[in-house]
Amino acid sequence: MAARKFVLNENLRELGLLMFIIALSAGVQARNPVFLTVSNLTSLFTNTAILAILAVGMTLVLITRGIDLSIGATIAFAGMVSSLTVAAYPTISPALSLLQGTLIGAFIGSIIGLLVARFNVLPIIATLGLMNIVRGLTFMVSGGKWVSSYQMSTGFKAIATGKTLGLNNLVVIAILVYALAWYFMNHTRTGRRIYAVGSNPEAAAISGIPKKRLVFLAYALMGALAGLAGVLWVAKFASAQGDTAMGYELQVIAACILGGVSISGGVGRLSGLILGTVLLGILNNALPLINVSPFWQMGIQGITVLAAVLTNVMVKRNTDRNALRRRAI
Amino acid sequence: MSNNDESESLLELRHITKIFPGVKALDEVHFELRRGEIHGLMGENGAGKSTFIKIITGVHSPEAGEIILDGKPVEFKTPVEAQKAGVAAIYQHVTCYPDLTVAENIFMGHEKTSGFMKRIDWKATHAEAQRLLDQLDAKFSSYERMGGLSVARQQIVEIAKALSTQARIIIMDEPTAALTQHESEELYRITEGLREGGVSVIFISHRMEDIQRLADRVTVFRDARYIGTWPIGEISQDKLIVAMVGREISKMFPKRHIRLGEEVLRVENLTRVGFFRDVSFTLRRGEILALTGLVGAGRTEVCESIYGVFPWDAGRVFVAGKPATVRTPMDALALGIGYLPEDRQKQGLILDWAIGKNITLPSLGKYSRLGWMDEKAENAAAGTLTEKLSVKTKSIFTRASAMSGGNQQKVVVAKILTNELKVIILDEPTKGVDVAAKAAIYEIIGDLAEQGYGVILVSSEMPEVLELSDRIVVMKEGRVTACLDTAATNQEEILHAAMVIDVAHDSAARSGEAYHGRA
Numbered sequence: 001m002a003a004r005k006f007v008l009n010e011n012l013r014e015l016g017l018l019m020f021i022i023a024l025s026a027g028v029q030a031r032n033p034v035f036l037t038v039s040n041l042t043s044l045f046t047n048t049a050i051l052a053i054l055a056v057g058m059t060l061v062l063i064t065r066g067i068d069l070s071i072g073a074t075i076a077f078a079g080m081v082s083s084l085t086v087a088a089y090p091t092i093s094p095a096l097s098l099l100q101g102t103l104i105g106a107f108i109g110s111i112i113g114l115l116v117a118r119f120n121v122l123p124i125i126a127t128l129g130l131m132n133i134v135r136g137l138t139f140m141v142s143g144g145k146w147v148s149s150y151q152m153s154t155g156f157k158a159i160a161t162g163k164t165l166g167l168n169n170l171v172v173i174a175i176l177v178y179a180l181a182w183y184f185m186n187h188t189r190t191g192r193r194i195y196a197v198g199s200n201p202e203a204a205a206i207s208g209i210p211k212k213r214l215v216f217l218a219y220a221l222m223g224a225l226a227g228l229a230g231v232l233w234v235a236k237f238a239s240a241q242g243d244t245a246m247g248y249e250l251q252v253i254a255a256c257i258l259g260g261v262s263i264s265g266g267v268g269r270l271s272g273l274i275l276g277t278v279l280l281g282i283l284n285n286a287l288p289l290i291n292v293s294p295f296w297q298m299g300i301q302g303i304t305v306l307a308a309v310l311t312n313v314m315v316k317r318n319t320d321r322n323a324l325r326r327r328a329i
Numbered sequence: 330m331s332n333n334d335e336s337e338s339l340l341e342l343r344h345i346t347k348i349f350p351g352v353k354a355l356d357e358v359h360f361e362l363r364r365g366e367i368h369g370l371m372g373e374n375g376a377g378k379s380t381f382i383k384i385i386t387g388v389h390s391p392e393a394g395e396i397i398l399d400g401k402p403v404e405f406k407t408p409v410e411a412q413k414a415g416v417a418a419i420y421q422h423v424t425c426y427p428d429l430t431v432a433e434n435i436f437m438g439h440e441k442t443s444g445f446m447k448r449i450d451w452k453a454t455h456a457e458a459q460r461l462l463d464q465l466d467a468k469f470s471s472y473e474r475m476g477g478l479s480v481a482r483q484q485i486v487e488i489a490k491a492l493s494t495q496a497r498i499i500i501m502d503e504p505t506a507a508l509t510q511h512e513s514e515e516l517y518r519i520t521e522g523l524r525e526g527g528v529s530v531i532f533i534s535h536r537m538e539d540i541q542r543l544a545d546r547v548t549v550f551r552d553a554r555y556i557g558t559w560p561i562g563e564i565s566q567d568k569l570i571v572a573m574v575g576r577e578i579s580k581m582f583p584k585r586h587i588r589l590g591e592e593v594l595r596v597e598n599l600t601r602v603g604f605f606r607d608v609s610f611t612l613r614r615g616e617i618l619a620l621t622g623l624v625g626a627g628r629t630e631v632c633e634s635i636y637g638v639f640p641w642d643a644g645r646v647f648v649a650g651k652p653a654t655v656r657t658p659m660d661a662l663a664l665g666i667g668y669l670p671e672d673r674q675k676q677g678l679i680l681d682w683a684i685g686k687n688i689t690l691p692s693l694g695k696y697s698r699l700g701w702m703d704e705k706a707e708n709a710a711a712g713t714l715t716e717k718l719s720v721k722t723k724s725i726f727t728r729a730s731a732m733s734g735g736n737q738q739k740v741v742v743a744k745i746l747t748n749e750l751k752v753i754i755l756d757e758p759t760k761g762v763d764v765a766a767k768a769a770i771y772e773i774i775g776d777l778a779e780q781g782y783g784v785i786l787v788s789s790e791m792p793e794v795l796e797l798s799d800r801i802v803v804m805k806e807g808r809v810t811a812c813l814d815t816a817a818t819n820q821e822e823i824l825h826a827a828m829v830i831d832v833a834h835d836s837a838a839r840s841g842e843a844y845h846g847r848a
Contacts, residue, residue, distance in 0.1 A: 323731035
């Protein structure tokens, strides 16, 4: 056999991403020593936790060749309903609030799942529709008013500010979600089948895999995570508004793409997703620290996402070509 | 055999050889087309007809040989060059823009423009399109939407498009395959009109009727080689069939003698509207039943219905004597019916996955407890199966896309075998694999029958059908035309059932019914 040739594969891509993160951090640190302080890092990770949780759900949806544009609205609605509930019944336990938000999100996700899986509505259309409906509902239930910090119980706000084992609760919840998702996606029958449906729907159907049920499940889980994130969001900002998380779905999709998840389905792993989310978190946190103007912040984010997509394309081309080269032997 | 009169020869191909990785698709092939003739081209599937067309139309370049047009050697490096030289092709499955008008389709790529801005001149476009349609006696307008036309009319548009490019050579690839008797007549008339107008036509067809009715001469290819050219009046249908199949069948794998068991599958009057009708057959344990016929005869569709991919509309299926309902592949697998799809890359495998994960995909339930995967059990099972089917691979973690066609096919077979099955349907299992892999797959098919599975083998390859099967069901245009005992039949009889015109039956079958291609 010939000497091992340089092959750009998934592992290498993630290594590159990691090195880029390190280099970026070093550069920012040189310009502003505040960056690598405990308080700044805590705020960075706390701010990124919600994005990370949502990215897990979006990854599932993207793997099935779908997309979910409704999650910003779901975050707002679940957050609004849970904070209205807390305002009305201040003694309610925070755990119940989290459950409430999750169930609301799961319900919205199920409607999308039904539309996409059962009635073959294109995901982009179904979720665009739900996005508007749910956003409208948010304004309706709140009567256009905000729920502000003083209306929320201390326990409710502690969801986002409290600590467990020395870590911020949001970070703990994100770690839990990742652990469960890692097991689900890599070591369960259902996880394997979701990848199969996204990689080659026709082959999956012939292998006797219930595609519709799995697609439904992906949207329901995405919805549940968005609902959960909604409660975390309003607890963190101690304010629930009609336009909460407007357009946030695009941030989430960007994080997935940075993490190597393919929009055309079947491809995406959690190790990459974590890096993608952290990178986006750092860009959001660090660029203001080194006085980059808001315009350039957006531009730099866009360029990073495009660079990531180009790398994804090259990784795909390389692995395919490499496989063909081996076939000839 | 062929007359080499230079004065009337328009296009000549000499010693054309085309090699694809591992296969000689054309081997020193000759062909001569005269001015104003309709030249029939026949051959079995895989004889090299498609590759041949692609050489003439500039899609492929030959490794060796020369193309002579108007007495001068030419080289078509791209389809555009061939088009400029006056060559146009019309394919069986019309390639069009369904949402555009007829006129837009005709002039796609060579739009009629005017002025400095190259603005499209719609008036001239439609006038010219309508003139071409009238010339072909078409009874529809150039303003009609392409997608709203019948297949037959779409073909007329394609012909008009060919004429609009000043084509002198028009290649028609199985144009009648999706047409009714009446529509075929219409096409014959148009084709004859083209000949009168001085256009030369290469007419590829499996239907004897087309060739007998239209062609001035007929050329036969077989196994990528040129067999001969005859004026149509000098060769009978039977002689043509012999020319197409006339090879010795090597008995590489003498049919094993397997004692047949009880009936495992019975299909009664199975019908799926628009695809097949009143299909009946039975299958016993240890039996290999070949399902053959021309491409498009409805074989794959029957199998897909039995497997639940596209459920049937009428008729009954019995598995092991009990009436069965199959609406999804999951139902079929639960009943013990497995299916190896025709297109292994698109329907059989997830190419980006390791072969081990591919193999266990249809039966993940067996390798998991309460939904959690037991990866050890899974890998062990995949390992055992790859060994059993002697898949050539370093490990079960090799990507499926890194394997040869034959080995990929073995992986798909392994996939099927992870389920508890009674009936295994193999749809063209040796399509596109090399000779050695073919032999290995034949071995596997024999083993499956020996182990007591009932095997349905869908195949267009005569040697394979005759060598492996116990019985042969022949289909033509959605119906079963013959049910033969393999020991007592031969290629000629099978091909006769698959293609020869049986006037009484044929017209009855074709008159009212819409077959594949139209819904």
